[in-house]
Amino acid sequence: MASQELVFGTETWTVAAPDDITISQVSGVLKIDIKYDKNSLFNSQAHGIDTITFTPLVNNVDSVNGFKSSVEFNITNALSVPIGGFDLMLFNNTPPPLGMLDTANPSGHPSNYAHFHNTTAASGTGAPFAPETVTAFLPNFMQNPDGLAPILSQDDTPPSELRAAGILAPGATVSARVATMHSVEVAGADNGFGINFFPIASPSTSPPTITGLPATEDGSSGLINPFSTVAVTDTNPLPIETTTITVKDATGALSDSVGTMTAPGMTHPSVGTYSLPAALPGDLTTTLHSVSFGLTADANLTLSIDNDGDGQGQPPALASTSITVQPGSSPPIANPPATANFSITDLTTGVANTSAGEHYTGPVAGITDQIILATPDNINITANIPNVFVHTGAGTDAIAVSSGINVLDGGTGSNFLTGSSGTNTFFVDDRSATADIWSTVNSFHAGDAATVWGVTPQDFNLAWVDGQGAAGFTGLTLHATASGKPTASLTLAGFTQADIASGRLSVLFGSDPASGSAYMYVHGNS
Numbered sequence: 015m016a017s018q019e020l021v022f023g024t025e026t027w028t029v030a031a032p033d034d035i036t037i038s039q040v041s042g043v044l045k046i047d048i049k050y051d052k053n054s055l056f057n058s059q060a061h062g063i064d065t066i067t068f069t070p071l072v073n074n075v076d077s078v079n080g081f082k083s084s085v086e087f088n089i090t091n092a093l094s095v096p097i098g099g100f101d102l103m104l105f106n107n108t109p110p111p112l113g114m115l116d117t118a119n120p121s122g123h124p125s126n127y128a129h130f131h132n133t134t135a136a137s138g139t140g141a142p143f144a145p146e147t148v149t150a151f152l153p154n155f156m157q158n159p160d161g162l163a164p165i166l167s168q169d170d171t172p173p174s175e176l177r178a179a180g181i182l183a184p185g186a187t188v189s190a191r192v193a194t195m196h197s198v199e200v201a202g203a204d205n206g207f208g209i210n211f212f213p214i215a216s217p218s219t220s221p222p223t224i225t226g227l228p229a230t231e232d233g234s235s236g237l238i239n240p241f242s243t244v245a246v247t248d249t250n251p252l253p254i255e256t257t258t259i260t261v262k263d264a265t266g267a268l269s270d271s272v273g274t275m276t277a278p279g280m281t282h283p284s285v286g287t288y289s290l291p292a293a294l295p296g297d298l299t300t301t302l303h304s305v306s307f308g309l310t311a312d313a314n315l316t317l318s319i320d321n322d323g324d325g326q327g328q329p330p331a332l333a334s335t336s337i338t339v340q341p342g343s344s345p346p347i348a349n350p351p352a353t354a355n356f357s358i359t360d361l362t363t364g365v366a367n368t369s370a371g372e373h374y375t376g377p378v379a380g381i382t383d384q385i386i387l388a389t390p391d392n393i394n395i396t397a398n399i400p401n402v403f404v405h406t407g408a409g410t411d412a413i414a415v416s417s418g419i420n421v422l423d424g425g426t427g428s429n430f431l432t433g434s435s436g437t438n439t440f441f442v443d444d445r446s447a448t449a450d451i452w453s454t455v456n457s458f459h460a461g462d463a464a465t466v467w468g469v470t471p472q473d474f475n476l477a478w479v480d481g482q483g484a485a486g487f488t489g490l491t492l493h494a495t496a497s498g499k500p501t502a503s504l505t506l507a508g509f510t511q512a513d514i515a516s517g518r519l520s521v522l523f524g525s526d527p528a529s530g531s532a533y534m535y536v537h538g539n540s
Contacts, residue, residue, distance in 0.1 A: 019071065020044075022083050026071040032064050034092065035211075044083045044195070048211055050100075051092040052294060055213070055254075055485055058394070058412045058430040061454055061505075062212055062484035068197070069206040076201035078123075085192040086136055089143065091182045091213075094296050097485075098216035098251035099146060099179040104128040105450070106197065107206040110153060111497035112475040117152070117171040127153045128197035128207040129172035132164045133190055142190030146178035155479050155493065172196075179214065181251060203498075215252045215485045218322045222248040222255055222295060224333040227317065233309050233337040240315055240335055241302040246295045248321055254486025255298045257290040258318045258330075263311065273309030277301060281357075281396055283416035283434065292486060313337050322508075355383055355399045362391035362409070374403050378439075380419035388425065400436065424453060430484070432456040444468040444494070444502035445531060452503040456487055459538055466504055466534040469494045470523055473532075474502075480510045490514075492534075506536070 017030035150173035163172040263269040268286030320330035354368035384403035400418025445468035482491035483505035490509035
């Protein structure tokens with residue numbers, strides 16, 4: 015993340031952007047060059063979203079001109095796979111009041127939301143981001159009836175969001191020019207604003223392909239790389255592959271007794287089951303080549319690779335191999351220590367370690383162990399045992415559990431919460447948020463529940479939108495907005511508004527008698 019001070023009109027603004035974005039001013043035009051790469055895609059703290067922020071050096075003052083500049087966008091797909099399009103979404107630190115978008119301002123400039131005037135090709139004429147097809151939206155996530163707003167008038171409402179649809183190949187660049195990007199300043203308000211950029215992940219229409227895995231392998235050495243000849247390919251746009259490897263003994267039962275498997279980033283969520291971090295096909299192929307398996311008995315390995323994010327659409331690709339070991343060999347790899355109940359990475363300090371946690375004494379039946387790290391640092395916690403309570407603090411955190419009954423409480427920051435095949439309860443806290451938060455719940459299914467503290471229909475405008483969130487984990491997204499309050503967003507990966515209408519999901523509101531806190535409660539019914 016880098017920041018710089020730039021002058022627009024007579025006012026100085028601090029502009030901050032991630033490392034894959036270059037900001038410059040050329041002849042009065044603000045140039046924004048985005049080279050979206052896998053570091054941004056798999057940044058779980060930002061949910062795969064690149065955010066550019068604009069903060070006035072002198073804030074909280076009134077200015078009709080506010081921020082105003084022509085902008086040139088150059089978007090490059092720096093990934094190794096095609097994407098299905100992208101989204102550029104303006105947001106204000108002080109969002110507009112409920113139902114009060116200033117869309118009919120006589121000046122043609124809405125006063126309460128940042129907006130784009132007249133978006134064209136980089137030359138100033140023609141369609142923007144060609145050959146992509148661009149659709150314009152307002153801050154309430156409704157399509158803008160006035161499109162790209164080429165005319166400055168009360169009757170031509172400018173949009174705050176540009177959504178480009180169409181295949182963008184690896185290495186390809188598309189461009190557009192905005193005649194004016196504008197955000198009015200209001201006395202007493204936080205007049206900062208920003209742009210969110212994220213790629214669009216279209217639903218997968220076919221499973222990935224696995225080639226090169228032999229039907230049988232020789233394990234007589236006691237230590238082999240079973241997937242050293244495998245290649246993974248995928249023809250879908252932005253294919254995010256999630257990988258599971260199962261190990262079965264000669265009887266066909268899942269087993270840890272026939273050997274131990276290791277690889278960079280690999281987890282061991284349950285008996286005879288291993289998982290690899292989400293990856294693009296080429297990177298996954300490289301990781302699979304590094305998988306090491308130390309074995310003491312004959313084993314059957316099955317490789318399962320899924321590209322639809324929630325396992326409910328396209329079936330995963332499967333490939334199996336049988337490994338024969340001669341008597342007398344022994345695995346040189348030891349099982350992990352029993353006390354490594356939780357794996358922890360502090361992304362703020364760069365320190366990784368493990369913890370045994372502690373015995374759980376709370377009210378939830380079935381939970382046996384817990385870990386509580388109420389720190390402002392950004393941390394990732396993976397539970398290596400079932401039946402846990404995990405609670406983090408105000409940082410941007412990621413929590414993943416393995417199996418059984420679990421409670422995942424990400425505290426007050428933006429979080430990425432991954433449940434298990436068991437029963438999971440997720441908590442998101444908007445009661446004391448000082449900035450916008452966006453949390454993603456992954457692997458949500460029947461029997462699971464998610465509680466968002468501090469959100470009620472009386473105090474917030476609640477907008478449900480399909481297909482938003484981090485690439486590979488998009489889904490039904492709630493945006494809770496209110497004047498003077500940070501926006502709280504929650505994505506349920508793999509779900510849509512149709513799931514609420516059909517009763518697959520139910521949404522309730524209530525108040526906790528003990529604390530007096532209001533909440534929104536989402537339950538998976540089927």
